[in-house]
Amino acid sequence: MTESPSRPLPELDDPVVGPFWASARERRLVFQRCEHCGHLRWPPEAGCPECLTPGGTWTEVEGAGEVWSFVIYDHPFDPAFRGEIPYNVALVQLDAGPRLITNIVGVKSDELRVGMRVVVEFENVTPAVTLVRFRPVGEAYAGLPAR
Helix, strand or coil, X not given: CCCCCCCCCCCCCCCCCHHHHHHHHCCCCEEEECCCCCCEECCCCCECCCCCXXXXXXXXXXXXXXXXXXXXXXXXXXXXXXXXXXXXXXXXXXXXXXXXXECECCCCHHHCCCCCEEEEEEEECCCCCEEEEEEECCHHHCCCCCC
């Protein structure tokens, strides 16, 4: 039996996105905010895409939003995810503004819907890496166990 490949993980030392992953480890959801125009942005960049001002301040936001779009993978995009088939990749529109590519946990693939309300959940995958996921909210999902 062959060992499955290692799961791709974020680069924690990346100077641009590293603060996002450090905050996730602390169970905080942060995005860059332009100090000049106030634009909250994702993905992080060296400067504001709206007004072109360099820099930005990492700002904590509430982790609530809704599923804007999603796809269910029946064949792994990467061999490391073979054991997780089927899995979803979703685009979540946060109430705070940015959209984030992520996974929705705690819901069966056939129950996932565009417009479904979700809330952030943090998943420790190694001692150093915590991934940002989302879980459905509402009466139908109130009793689901946390991962």
